[in-house]
Amino acid sequence: MVNTEPSPVTAGEPGSRSDIVVALAQLAPRLGDLGANVARHLELIGTAAAGGADLVVFPELSLTGYFLKDLVTETALRLDSPEIQALAEASRGVDAVVGCILESDDHRFHNAALYLSGGAVVHVHRKVYLPTYGLFDEARDLAAGNRFRAFEAPLRSAGPRRPWRAGVLICEDLWHPSSAYLLARDGVELIICPSASPGRGVGHGSEIGTAQSYDVITRTYAQLFTAYVVYCNRVGYEDGINFWGGSRVVDPEGHLVGEPAGRDEGMPLHRLDLAALRRARIANPMLRDERHDIVDAECHRLHRRERD
Numbered sequence: 615m616v617n618t619e620p621s622p623v624t625a626g627e628p629g630s631r632s633d634i635v636v637a638l639a640q641l642a643p644r645l646g647d648l649g650a651n652v653a654r655h656l657e658l659i660g661t662a663a664a665g666g667a668d669l670v671v672f673p674e675l676s677l678t679g680y681f682l683k684d685l686v687t688e689t690a691l692r693l694d695s696p697e698i699q700a701l702a703e704a705s706r707g708v709d710a711v712v713g714c715i716l717e718s719d720d721h722r723f724h725n726a727a728l729y730l731s732g733g734a735v736v737h738v739h740r741k742v743y744l745p746t747y748g749l750f751d752e753a754r755d756l757a758a759g760n761r762f763r764a765f766e767a768p769l770r771s772a773g774p775r776r777p778w779r780a781g782v783l784i785c786e787d788l789w790h791p792s793s794a795y796l797l798a799r800d801g802v803e804l805i806i807c808p809s810a811s812p813g814r815g816v817g818h819g820s821e822i823g824t825a826q827s828y829d830v831i832t833r834t835y836a837q838l839f840t841a842y843v844v845y846c847n848r849v850g851y852e853d854g855i856n857f858w859g860g861s862r863v864v865d866p867e868g869h870l871v872g873e874p875a876g877r878d879e880g881m882p883l884h885r886l887d888l889a890a891l892r893r894a895r896i897a898n899p900m901l902r903d904e905r906h907d908i909v910d911a912e913c914h915r916l917h918r919r920e921r922d
Contacts, residue, residue, distance in 0.1 A: 615815045632888035637667035637708075638861040640875045642850025642883075645679030646689055652677060652697045655712060656704050658881060663707035667883055668772040673848035674741075674785050674810040675725060676713040681852045685754040686891075690717040693735055698728065705730035709769055711782065713808050715756075716740065722757035727782045727808050733766040739782035743790055749812065749855065750763075752786075759782075762793055764800035778888070780804040785811060788831055788845075798839040798901060803891055805835065809847040813858040825860050829874075840894045841903060842886050849877055853861030866894035 631853040639658045644650045655672065662670035674680070677697070678689040691698055691714050701712055716726035716738070725741040741872030744752035767780040781797035781804070788794070788807050797805060813822040828845065836843040842865060848860040862874040863884040871884045895901065 622646050634668040634778065634886050635666055636767055636844055636863060636886060637662040637665065637670040637881050637883050638844070638846045638863070638875060639670050639672045639676070640846060640849055640859050640861045641673065641676065641879050642848060642857070643673075643676050643679045645852055646682065646685040647679075648677060648689055648691075648697060651679075652700065655701060655710075659701070659704045659708060659710050662710075662881065662883075663730070663771070665881075665883060667708050668692060668769050669709040669711070669767070670881075671711045671806055671844055671846040672713055672808060673714045673846050674727070674808040674846065675715070676808070678713075678715055678809040679852060680848070680857075681855070682715070683755070686715055687717075690715040690723050692717050693728075693738070699844045701822050702730045702733050702735055706733050706910075708735075708771055709767065710805055711808060713784070713810075718757075723755060724759060725756050725784060726759075727784055727806075729765070729767065729780070729782065729806075732770055736768060737763075737765045737780075737782070740883050741784040741787060742793065743786040744788045750786075757893055762787075762796040762800070763796050764802040766802065778804045780806055782808070785809040788828075788835070794835045794839055798841065799904075799906060801887070802839070803841050805839075805843045807843065809843045809845060810845050810857060812855045822858050822874065825858050828852075829862075830861065832862065832864045833868040833870075836864040837898070838900060840866040840891065840898055842866060842871075842891065844884075849879055866883065866891045867898075 621886045660751045711729050713727050716724045727739045729737040742759045744758050764779050764781040766777040779801045781802040811824050822877050832843045832845050844863050848857045859877045860874050863871040865871050
């Protein structure tokens, strides 16, 4: 059953002009079944809007499933595809982040996340880091993205004092610290991470190793970059591989907003507040004190050394 009750508010007061409500659409896509997955997305977008959400985030490759292999080209979409247009139209009531295989004009295929708002595609992120270790082989069929950019998330239904500056990292992107650093340098306040993380490794107690790793990464980035981190992972099985869910929101001090989702389908709602971000950045001014000039100079030095 889909839960549409907001989690307890831990930052700001309900109804303040700086807050937004984010829904995490933790689902199990049908592998290769675009029609069924689009219909499910439209249903959940409507449910999220009716539940008071301003943004609904879906997992990585939520429109296709993950282990596509030879289905990559068959399930690929273009920005003008009817499926994308239908989802964009549904975003007039609530912003949405959806995952798909996106085909470029020169027929390259990307693992992509689309930010939809007000009937349009506002931002596209193409996954930069394609894992090719363990059970992963994304680079076999997919082309890598080449940039990390922050953007103004409209969040029209929230009516905040100003748009939130958001950025998207897809799953493996989050495992590379430079990705989050570049977004932070670009002024990000809200890091959105759609994920399709299988359960791998043995952690402490009953926890899966990957679940513990993502807990550490999301908390660390949120605190170091004093930004909200919204992590939405999928659930279910594909090719005998289990996806562990655990979707969560972490505030700019590294604390969980509400409880992480479990291992079943659901759509918890969480309230985020710019006032909490302001307090965190006053108390922990790491971004203010960051020495980008040193980073640039050292990167330039290393680049020269590599060329010599």
